[in-house]
Amino acid sequence: MRGIATPITYLRREVFKTVAKAAYDGWTIEQIEQIPYQIIQGDIPQYRESVERERAIVRSRVRLAMNMDLSDLSEDGYTKDFDLDSLGTQQVSRDLLKVIPHACEACEEKSYFVTNTCHGCLAHPCISVCPVGATSMQNGHSFIDQEKCIKCGKCFDVCPYNSIAKNERPCNAACGVNAITKDEVDRAVIIPEKCVACGMCMVSCPFGAIMDKSEIYQVIHAFKNHEEVSAIIAPAFVGQFGDKVSADQVIEGLLQLGFTDIKEVAYGADITAVEEAEHYLKHVPNNQPFLATSCCPAWTTMAMNELKDMNYCVSPSSSPMIETARAIKRKHPNTKIVFVGPCSAKKLEATYGDVHQYVDYVLTFEEVSAMFYAKNLELQTLTPSRKLDDASMDGRGFAVSGGVLKAVENVIRRMDPDAMVTIERAENLTNCRKMILLAKAGKKNGYLLEGMACPGGCVGGAGTIVNQNKANGHVQAFARQSTKNTALKTFDEFKKESL
Structure with missing residues (x-):
């Protein structure tokens, strides 16, 4: 959404804004x-049946x-005793996605039902394909007996009028790795493994x-302790904070939040693109059948789990973030590094x-936007003190689907x-x-795969x-503004700096 x-x-953003303000202003537990x-x-509920639940x-x-x-x-819903200073240095755990039990509506996992657009057609293929006799004609329209239905969806597939609706728990439908189950009262539960x-x-x-x-x-705790904190920002950031806000104004905003320096993650994407191009040319298909790229951590984790003893086909290159x-x-071993990006998988x-x-x-x-709000920063009014020029158009293009393939392929074409x-x-x-x-x-076999x-x-x-379609246009425009037309230029600079 x-x-x-x-x-x-x-509600989500109000919570983020208020927590950011609490951190900056040093609020007490009370x-x-x-x-x-x-x-x-x-005292009047706006979203649920009671303000207490809200x-x-x-x-x-x-x-x-x-x-x-x-x-x-x-048990009464209030916070147990904790130390705010200790919390200020607490690292996120791997089970970072949580279902809030009292927010979950225990949606039905899956069901099919006939809508009022049913024409009661003569063919009624929905009846013919049902393997358990759950579908019948009643009062001139198709009817599905929910007690008999096994949720196979065959009736849904064959209805010529699309008059059969599929009702599925949204979190289940969205999960591509079957990590959603349910508890004893049918509330969603995430399987961390x-x-x-x-x-x-x-x-x-x-239902959020x-x-x-x-x-x-x-992060704000680190700022207040006067630690050196650098931000590395993913190339998808352009356009996220307003159509009239330039990339350099976003960078200026980050500096005013408390970051000491900012670098484009597209810089690392350039390095990754060259390393994957070299790997593809050297190993595919002679030593391995295909190469899966390493940009998206959710994709690579899923791919490694599915490939098992073929997981060597996933690129060994580090992600652009790393x-x-x-x-x-x-150069700065004592600095704290904060990745600023679009992704919850990066937290994992x-x-x-x-x-x-x-x-x-x-x-x-979304979280950084709340921090801008807490600091009363209006990005479109800021005068940039520096200009981003870390990466090529190849690396900046990683943010959109097909961008990784395009970058790696561009490098391969230049190499061979x-x-x-x-x-x-x-x-x-x-x-x-x-x-x-x-x-x-x-x-x-022989493929370069991007997930x-x-x-x-x-x-x-x-x-x-x-919206991703709107963001896509901003990213493409930002990529074209780069002074480097190939990731190889960034890679050459990287090699010199590494000596």
């Missing part, structure tokens, strides 16, 4: 406990926005019952030991103009899984603010 103003987006009453005012849900949202577990609530943190369940839930943990409080952070740490990626040594925190565009490159891409994890299973079965967990690529991530 990115780009659509709904009560869910309003003041933080009043946040639900600030957001849900009065406030309980907001209270849970506040805990997650401060990177706390829901278990940090006592299966979840790749793409966040599509979160943005699909029409799923939320990811945030590190807003921890490459960029590593370059900064090489940053928890792994080999990554966390480079990336300390992850913030989404006669090389044959066959490419394929997929969006959303269901389609990505189909593609990787075909590759595993030998149907994609993106989110619609449209990174521009459709769970932490974005605007």
Whole structure:
């Protein structure tokens, strides 16, 4: 539901704004406990059947926005004793996506029913295809007996008028790795061992019952402790903070939040593009049948799990986030690195030991927007003090679906103009899984494969603010503004700096 103003987006962002303000202004625990009453005012419920339930849900949202577990609530719904200073340095856990139990409506998992557009046609194929006799004609229209129905969907597939509706739990439908189950009262439960943190369940839930943990409080705590904190910003950022806000004004805003320096993650994308081009030319198809790119962590985790003993076909290159952070740490080993991007999966990626040594925190565009609000920053009024020029148009294009393939292919063409490159891409994890299973079965030999967990690529991530189609145009325009026409130029600079 990115780009659509709904009560869910309003409540979510109000929580982020208030938590950011609490962090900057040094609120006490008692003041933080009043946040639900600030957001849900009065005695008349607006969203649920009671203000008590509305406030309980907001209270849970506040805990997650401060990177706390829901278990940090006592039985009466209030916070157990905790130390704000210790919380200020707390790292996000791997089970970062949470279902708020009292926000979940325990939706029906799946059902099919006949709508009033049924024509009662003579053929009635819905009856013919039902394997259990659950479909019949009643009063001149088709009828599905829910007690007999096994939810196979065959009637849905054959109805010539599309008069049979499919009702499916949105979080289940959005999850491409089957990581959603249910508890004893049919509320959704996320299986941490299966979840790749793409966040599509979160943005699909029409009741706002799923939320990811945030590190807003921890990043601001680092600012207030006068630590050196650098931001590395993903190329999908352009256009996220307003049509009239330039890329350089966003950078100026980040500096005024408290960051000491900012670098484009597209810089790391350039490095990744060259390394994957070199790997493809050297190993595909002679040493391995295909190469799966390494940009999207949700995609690569899913691909590794599906490929099992063929997981060597996933690129060994580090992600652009890691490459960029590593370059900064090489020069400034004591600086804290904050990835600013569109993605909840990056929060999970940053928890792994080999990554966390480079990336300390992850913030989404939505969370950073709340920080701008808390600091009363109007980005369109800012005068930039520096200009971004870290990366090529190849690296900046990583943010959109097909951009990784285009970048790697462009580099391959420059390295070996006669090389044959066959490419394929997929969006959303269901389609990505189909593609990787075909590759595993030998149907994609010689291919360079790009998978993106989110619609449209990174521009459709769970932490974005605007619609992915609109964001796509902004990213393409920003890529064309680069002074470097190939990732190889950035890679040459990288090699010189590494000596």
